[in-house]
Amino acid sequence: MTQDEVMAEFRSAGALLEGHFILSSGLRSPVFLQKMFIFQDPVRTERLCRALAEKAEAAFGKIDYVVSPAVGGIVPGYETARQLGAKAVFVEREDGRFQLRRGFTIPPEAKVLMVEDIVTTGLSSRECLASIAEHTSNVVGAACLIDRSNGKADLGVPLVALARLDIPAYPADALPPELAALPPVKPGSRGIQGAKG
């Protein structure tokens, strides 16, 4: 799947939003990729995650386990795992830290792929990888649908992405006037009650 085809999926799902968004990292951006508008359509999700699985398998070989960070990573992690013939587990925030809960385990010999939905600064991915490292050292790489850092985020493992974009993001105290004029909204789950992070 080409980058243009990936972006066409986001556009036709209505998932390319414009406004004033508070990102997971605290940065502000005039553009938000609402991945849940992709994931509400299982057929579209399957198309994208099949392409992601093919790219990940070409880069890293056979994968046994996919681990994703909740909430956004759960659906693409599951569907990418399905396409890879792998198991899918997820980490979720407890007292703000990602943890493997619910009795999930990762066998020590399993080759693990971390799957994210969107990478912006890479902070959430690094937090997820740190929590996986408490269980296994067998992480072969990471995969995401969209890398908004355009390849600049350093996860400490190789990252494959279906599309790489360079979307502006600003510290809250350095907003361009046209962004400062709009009321900010925070669509993601980091820091909300019960998922403090």
Ligand SMILES: O=P(O)(O)OC[C@H]1O[C@H](OP(=O)(O)OP(=O)(O)O)[C@H](O)[C@@H]1O
């Ligand atoms: O690379 P980063 O700067 O960390 O930004 C990307 C992260 O932000 C979003 O998660 P968010 O914490 O907003 O919550 P969600 O998964 O519930 O959407 C997205 O799902 C990634 O996990």
Ligand SMILES: O=C(O)c1cc(=O)[nH]c(=O)[nH]1
């Ligand atoms: O950085 C983020 O929090 C983020 C950006 C984006 O475009 N989409 C998303 O779900 N999260």
Ligand SMILES: [Mg+2]
């Ligand atoms: Mg997330």
